[in-house]
Each structure stands twice: as structure tokens, then as C-alpha cells.
Amino acid sequence: MKIYVCVKQVPDTSGVVAVNPDGTMNRAKMPAIINPDDLNAMEAALQLKEKECATVVAVSMGPPQAGEMMRELLAMGADEAVLISGREFGGSDTFATSQIIAGAIHHLGIKEEDLILCGRQAIDGDTAQVGPQIAEKLHLPQVTYATEIIKEGNTYTVKRALEDGYMSIQVKSPCLITCIKELNEPRYMTVEGVFSADEKPLTVLDYEALKDEPLIETETIGLNGSPTNIFKSFNPPVKGKGEMFVGSDKEMAMQLAEKLAEKHVI
């Protein structure tokens, strides 16, 4: 059984977002991290691996610098890492990215018992589109926003978070599941993993390796082939601070009513 975990290296948006004069993000000025939701996907894969015999393969598309991120995933416990990297892929939007990643997974082979795990969304684009699009391209069933994954044979029972509750869905492998942070607490790298990460296989798939993949249309990848273009990015204006009331329900209701009356809302 193989578990593919799709990961993305993203700029750390918890600090200040650096923007270039042309409106695009200045990634060089922001520290690169592993997309947080993807770490939940990796943790889920490693937990499944501990229960059953599985090979965990981390898959990412990105520049060569993302190689060190792949080593970190190997140090967490992934068995193999595949970095899809090539100038031709640069600037891809979600539509282009998902074809390339789907093509790469198809190239690596997906069997009946295999699973693909993704993070819900990346913190740089926040689209939550790549995971579902990969599933569509590969004609696989998908379950998004997983907060619990239980495996029995080739059947997965997934608890899927909704805004006002959850739903339980059963799905057969091969399938794709996107994970949210409530699913688990990602582990650190291990000491042993850090020291042995350089000995584990890290494969780079470039344009040459993937150009004949039937799932990839070479004219709809990269910056020029992508249907979406970024017009402008900017730091949103800081909102005013909220006010917290303390006390019993009645006291808080009184305070709220006073405030609203003050502002002539009521």
C-alpha cells in the first residue's frame, strides 16, 4: 500500500506579507515553511503506516529549494520523496498544478489499495482547489475536510467537517482525502530521521520526465498556460480590535445592550 501525501512549500504568512511593486508576493523575503494543513496529511499517513504496512511518499511541486522541505518530511518518517520541478511548471495556477501533480502520481503508479492525502488548502493561496482537482483528473473519489480517518481493509470511514456539524462518508481506495488541522497533531522530525533523511530516496521529476503523461496538456501548464492570473496581492487593512465582555450571561447581555444603546443601534 502506498500513501501519497501532497505537500506545498509556502511563505510563512503568520508574519508580515512582503509584496513586490508589481503586486505579486515577494517569496524571497518571507521564511518558507511546510504548509500547515499538509503536515496534518503527513501525520495521518504516518499513523496509517504505523498500523499497517505502507510506504509513505511525499509529493510536491516547487523550485529546487523545496528539496530541503522534502528532506524534513523524510526526517518526520516519510519513506520516499518526489519533487516535481521544472521551469516549464513555474507560475502554474491550481488548474495547471493539479494536472501536473495528477500526472506525476499517475506516472508513479496508483493501485487499488493506494491513498492520496492532501492538506485542505495552502496558506498562500487559500483556494482548497488542488486536492479536489487532482482527484478529478485521476478519476478518483474524494472526501474533503477530514477530521477522522478510519481504515478497514480498503474502505475508509471519514468524518467530514461541515460548518454546522459533520458527516460520515465511506469511500473505497484508491481515493483522495483532504485533511484539516483538527484531524491530528503533527509530529516533529525525529533525531534518527534527521540523520538518515539524506539516505532516503528523493526523486526529482522534471518536464522531460512528465511531458508524455496523458493527464498533462503541455499547453495548459506554467504561467502562460494557466487560466488564472494574479492581478494584485496586498496586506489587508488591519481591522479594529473586538471587545470581550466578561461575567455571567445576564451581565454580559446588559453590557452588550448598553454598548448598542450608546451607539444608537437599539
Add this chain to the structure above:
Amino acid sequence: MILDQKHLRFQKLCRQFAETEFTKDLLDKLEETGDFDWDIFRKMSKYGFCGVKIPKEYGGAGGDYLSYAILVEEFARVSPVLSIYANTSNSLGGGPLMLAGSEEQKQKYLPPVARGDKIMVFALTEPGAGSDAGGTTTRAEEQADGSFILNGRKTFISGAPVADYCIVFAKTDPKQKGSRGISMFVLDMKLPGVSLGKPEHKMGIIGYPTCDVIMEDVHVPADALVGKKDKGFGYAMQTLDGGRLGMAAQGVGIAQGCLEEAVKYSKERKQFGRPIANFQAISFMLADMATETEAARQLVYHAAELKDAGKDAAMACSIAKYFAAEAANHVAYKAVQIHGGYGYINEYKVERFYRDARIVPIYEGTSQVQQMVISGMLLK
């Protein structure tokens, strides 16, 4: 020195772990109770920190001295006392066996120590034999069957209250003078005749308990002897040589922690209408702190690199320990000074760092002993 990818990755792991797991609540609890915290120790063990420098064939990660120094530095940057939790097995605890243990001894003791299932500590100091370890009076009398009877008292033994095993140095041949005729033993702390003194109340590194170990007619088997009989003092000195690298790294971590706190505070704290960082009196102190910290770090990394290359590093380790221990104290002093009255209040991190820093020029060879080692090598 520029760290390579592997060491950078290891540094990242240590930093991430320390920053996330060594919470204020945990650090306050250690300070209040003075007790060993088993939960954080188990978590460290689970991730493999206790076995960083123990070879792979004995259950460790087989890391080098540089990794070991990075581990202690990064942990000490957040909590000097918790850096000792992960240090002992890689240093004075596991070190003597890695140095002189037989294959059977290594197989028996090192894997559980590397996993953190067992704790092994080091007992050299006696009430009357500190810097002058040659003055050891603990006695080991060999019996006809090759076993030994141990009698004596070891003092200030870090970790003794929680230890399963203790590396003990005892005089096997009283006819030999000074540092000769001393042997090294691995003592099972559960043996009849082994008892502990009361836990000491220390100025700093509170939360890693320290007490005396008393041996009264303790019968240890022949295979408790580690290395050659009567050659223990040499093993002790060699172990301490590596150990002082770790304590030098602890000094660097403390200095770095103090520096970061001082930089942050001096930007926030306003006096005379502006942040105190804008006063040259403060900013020059910060510059001195950064300079001493970085110099200490480079000495430590260099000594580690020499050891990893298999070169003679005794002098480099002493220089690093001497400089880093003193630097930690200079930097901690200035960090408290920059904080003013707040630095004297135990709610502020620098107050604890200041007390913790004070042990570094004392244990594993005082600064004066390092001066003796360094000058001795210069003048021989």
C-alpha cells in the same frame, strides 16, 4: 563555521521542540517543585534526543559532537535545566561506557539509556575531592571471586535521585598515590547499601535534582568494573573532556537566550520618551552581548568539529568551556541590567537565566581548572 543542511535541519528540530514543548507552565512547575519532570523527559526520549550521540549499534542515533553541541545549545536557549535532561545520557552518563565499556556492558546498558528507559549519571566528586579528583577516598575492595565491596560518599551528583545506574569512581589500590589506582564502576542504584542524601536546594538549574550518593558495603559483581582496573582516573578525565563541550554549549544557549530577551525588552521598554534601545548605553551593551555569544558559539563549534575529525581537542574544549561559561555570565548580567528592576523579578526569564548561568563556570571543571588545563598545555 557554516552549518551544513543536516546540522541546520537538526538545529531546526531542536529549536522547534524546545520552543513548543518547554512551555512557561512547565518551566514554572520545575522551578516551584524542583522535581524531575518525567513527562517532558519521556517526550524527549520518544523523539530520540537522549540517544543523539550514542552509536546506532547501541540504540542511539549515531550523531556527532557538533549535533550534540547544537542540541544542548538549543535546549539551553529556552531552558538551561531541560538541556541537562537530554545531555546526561549523551555525555557523562553514557560517555564512560562508550569510552571504555566492554561489548557486553555496552549492549546491556546503552540501548535503554539511549531510549530514555533508564537513567545513568556520573559520580566523581566527593566532599573532599572536587577539582582535585585525585583525592578520591571512596574505596572498592576486590574480593577473591573478582567482585568488589564499595564504601564511600559521592556529593553533588546531578540526577542521582532519579538514576537507575551511576558511574562511580573508587580507589582500588590505596598504595598508589593521587589519581592512580582509581577504577570506574557502573553501580546499580537498587543494590543493598546504596542510599541517597537529601536533595540539595540550588541557586539555579532547579528541576534536575541533585544529591549525595552513599555506599555502605555495597557488593558489586566483577562485571561492574568498566575498563581496566586502576585506570579510572584517565577515563574520568576523557569523559569530562567531551562533557565540557556540552556545558560550553549550554553557556552559549544561555547567552543566546539572554541576548534575545534583552533585545526584545529594550525595544519595548520606554524611558525618557523613547525605547531604551535608542540609548547608546543600552545598544552598546547589546553589541557586546552579541559579540561574546557569537565568539563562544564559534569556539564550541570549532572544538566539536575537531573532535568529530578525530583530532586532539582537549585544549579547544577547555578554551570553549572557559570562554562560553564566562560569556554566559557576562551576558546574563547585562541582560538583567538592561531589564532593570524587572530583571530582578522572577516573572522575567532573565532572572532565571542569571541564576542558571552561575553553575556553568563551576561544574565539569571550574573556569580555574580550565585555566590550569590550558596553561598546563602551553607550558609543558
